[in-house]
Amino acid sequence: MPANDSSKAVALLAREGQARERLRQALDAAGGSVVLEADPAELDVATLAGAGAQAVLVALEPAIEDALVVLEPVLEAPGLLVIFDEADLAARRDGWEAQRWIRHLSAKLHGHDDVLPPGRENDLDFLVGQLDAARAQAPKQTPQPVPTPAPAPAAPPAPPPPARFEAQAAPAGFGEQVQPLRGDDFAPPPVASVAAAVAAAVPPPPMPSAWSLADDAPVAPAASQSAATPPPLPDFSHLSLVELEPEAPARPVAGNGAAGAVLVLAGIGGPDAVRRLLGALPAGFERPVLVQLRLDGGRYDNLVKQMARVSPVPVGLAMPGDLVAPGSAYVLPDGVGVEPSAGGLRFIDAGPDHEPVAALPPAESAVVVLSGAEPARMDAVLALSTRGGFVAGQALDGCYDPTAAKLLEAGGAELATPVALAAQLVARWA
Structure with missing residues (x-):
């Protein structure tokens, strides 16, 4: 020391x-x-x-x-x-x-940041070096050209019978979910290569009955269509109004649920930083705030009371099964996680390996790293930033345990005081 x-x-x-x-x-x-x-x-x-x-x-x-x-x-x-x-x-x-x-x-x-025991002064430099080496070794993906579609064949002499839009099973592999980025993937695959892979691997499937006409691609005009006798219009009489309704969005917000959130990660020395962050948020801040601060004694109810005294937004304890409501702050106790659902984000029972960062929709969410946050989680946090999420950490000056914040800074994220971080969140979702 x-x-x-x-x-x-x-x-x-x-x-x-x-x-x-x-x-x-x-x-x-x-x-x-x-x-x-x-x-x-x-x-x-x-x-x-x-x-x-x-x-x-x-x-x-x-x-x-x-x-x-x-x-x-x-x-x-x-x-x-x-x-x-x-x-x-x-x-x-x-x-x-x-x-x-x-x-x-x-x-x-x-006012210094030396918290390592004697003989361990180089440990942080080693961790930062490991992070830089992992990023340098990440495979570089080169965009592949999209295949040029063949010209449309000439129209047959007689028009085809009207199309029948009947429900059929999609081909195997169609509609599978794209695997989420791992912690060591710092760049999303190029859009062009994804489009080429899909075009080469998946043939055009029959249109399920739940699709609406607005989803269909426009049909190119026939090369030698006769101007004197226009083709008959397709027969849509067998379609019902229910079948013409648009498909539901991927992350709907129903009732009191919220699609995105601000996740605050903290640990030793974190209560004071969280207190200042929440105290600087305005009463009308709509984005929900999820505070994950590990307490050895598990007295999360006391933490809720402490934060509620200074926070202009209401503070509660996260309970499995509840929806994450806009305009509120929640303390996540041990064993409680979050996942997207039909009504927005929802609290769930979760094991020790659950990572809430992976459940956040990037463009609608943020992660704020404060004193004492777990360094091992910074890969997942930085990966969220590459997909459009807002990521920032506590400034080293006055940070009780800045190890995670230093790793975040090495990954390109900005650092600021808790009060300044609150102002940045307000500006992002003004």
């Missing part, structure tokens, strides 16, 4: 107990000078303001939430660094986890 040029004056706000003891020890190890140590429920605004603290470390738990509301005029003062930690996690953190947290606390207090 780098040596600190000077200690930082810190106010420690926590109830008496193991959590406060552990946090005081962590502050001492991280180069913080405790100028005030108090239970928030017993502290007044004047005492906190007069302590001369440059930073405040708060051990969060339900018993002090109302007291923090009273202290908000001081906690929201410009230039004051406020760091939150879960009291139950602080009380149980020891060994390697405690040392890791101390390194992050030191980085936060002193």
